[in-house]
Amino acid sequence: RSIGQILRPDREDPSDARLLWLGARASGEVDSGALGDLFYGLDGAWVGGDETVFGFDSCADSDTPCPASKRDQTHERLSSRRHHDVGGFAIDARMTLESPLRWRPAFTLGYAFGSGDSNARRGEDTAFRQTGLHRNNDRFLGVDRFHYYGELVRPELSNLHVVTASVGYRILHSSSLELLYHYYQQAVPAPFVRDTKLKADPNGRSGAIGHEWDMALGLEEWEHLEVELIGALFLAGSAFxxxxDHPDDFSGNLAQGVFLKLKWNF
Structure with missing residues (x-):
């Protein structure tokens, strides 16, 4: 693509990249005696390659040099093109203790980190990014699968620390209840969170994204029907x-959501 090219927004691609991912995983189970059974997992990944990032200006802006026939909001002009190398890494560690206490609660602690871009001016983007095929969806020891980085924030693991704590219970015959807490902190303060469900952007000065609390209830008491009910609450941090340069103040604001999924198995 050449500078000055006029495109419709639905034809734009903000970046082109040639990337390679390498990863490794270790997992297992340890008998902790009277404390119960300990399950652990550790994932590590590296991404490298090169990327070209494109910048666009709206043709509706009078300062943008566009043909008169395309001077509207449905066209944009390619104004910049920047090339850099990519090299980032990520880790995700988790351990779950299935205790012998009443109702056999399972306690989980997790920490995930995706590197940020701390040296952008040196021609290399050191921020990790996931493949685009990820779901970040799994279960701990319960029956229900959920987004383990948070149901409301649902971030991509990029330029981010995520600390997770949860307690889960097996209930009834084949159901479970999971109570989760997540804390989010950017590795490098930036004015965006990559591929998140949040609509507001951070200010780029503070890295404290916020806190999230989730409740995931999975019911599988019937032969064909599975029910998943999730409630989530997010408290915005000082990053908002x-x-x-960021006139909107969303720090301390709450966002909430309720998600219901029914699955019928034939």
């Missing part, structure tokens, strides 16, 4: 506070 007001600054000179």
């Amino acid at each position: 506070g007001r600054t000179r």
Whole structure:
């Protein structure tokens, strides 16, 4: 693509990349005696390659040099093109203790980290990014699968620390209840969170994204029907506070959501 090319927004691609991912996984189970059974998992990944990032200006802006016939909001002009190398890494560690206590609660602690771009001016983007095929969806020891980085935030593991704590219970005959907490902190303060469900953008000055609490209830008491009910609450951190360049103040705001999924198996 050449600078000055006029495109419709649905024809734009903000970046082109040639990337290679390498990963490794270790998992297992340890008998902790009277404490119960300990399950652990550790994932590590590296991404490398090169990327070209494109910038666009709206033709509706009077300062953008576009043909008169395309001077509207349905056209944009390619204004910049930047090439850099990519090299980032990520880890995801989790351990779950299935205790012998009443109702056999399972306690989970997890930590995930995706590197951020701390040296963008040196011609290399060190931020990790996932493949685009990821779902970040799994279950701990219950019957229900959920987004283990949070149901509301649902971030891509890029430029981010995610700390997770949960307690889960097996209930009835074949059901479970999971209570989860997540804390989010950017590795490098940036004015965006990659591929998140949040509509607001952070201010780029603070890295404290916020906290999320989830409740995941999975019911599989019937031969054909599975029910999944999830409630989620997110508290925005100082990364969404007001600054000179970020006039909107969402710090301390709450977002909530309820998700219901029914599955019928034939």
